[in-house]
Amino acid sequence: NAGVTQTPKFQVLKTGQSMTLQCAQDMNHEYMSWYRQDPGMGLRLIHYSVGAGITDQGEVPNGYNVSRSTTEDFPLRLLSAAPSQTSVYFCASSGTDMNTEAFFGQGTRLTVV
């Protein structure tokens, strides 16, 4: 049982490069989200989606794009990487029942040099 799978686990980028962080879930969850975790800051919401074709911004969306073409996948794109985007990125998914929990992936550690 895979749950939420994130790839890659580690990535080093040069400033100005672009890349896509992949997230896939196999639980047929409608809701998917991207968070970043920085020391002393907890997790902050970047973008989220309430279903295929529907996305919205979270607390810290600048510099990131998302799309949701299928229920299973929710990729996060860094358009032009900056050192300030060095962080650990977590993808999460949850069902529509308010009593269901959000399941998190194992994270992607991104360093921008």
Add this chain to the structure above:
Amino acid sequence: QKEVEQDPGPLSVPEGAIVSLNCTYSNSAFQYFMWYRQYSRKGPELLMYTYSSGNKEDGRFTAQVDKSSKYISLFIRDSQPSDSATYLCAMSGGFSGGYNKLIFGAGTRLAVHP
């Protein structure tokens, strides 16, 4: 001012101690309150979930929510070395506010030593 405040610790206790972790918040729209546990280099895992005010107990863990004071707590009884992790409080405003739009505290790092 952050919407959710949590003392980052670190907190170091001996095995068997009672641990008290807490968060305060400013947004009165929050209705769902959660505690996540995060081991080093892993994703957060849901530990406790409470809707609105009240207490909830699960084994050695008790979650309390006091909406009048905008204060939530997690108590760990008979703490074990395996409880050593970072504990994150999280809140959301419910379906109309986006159930999956979780607002997290900074996390408290807990170390339980034998």
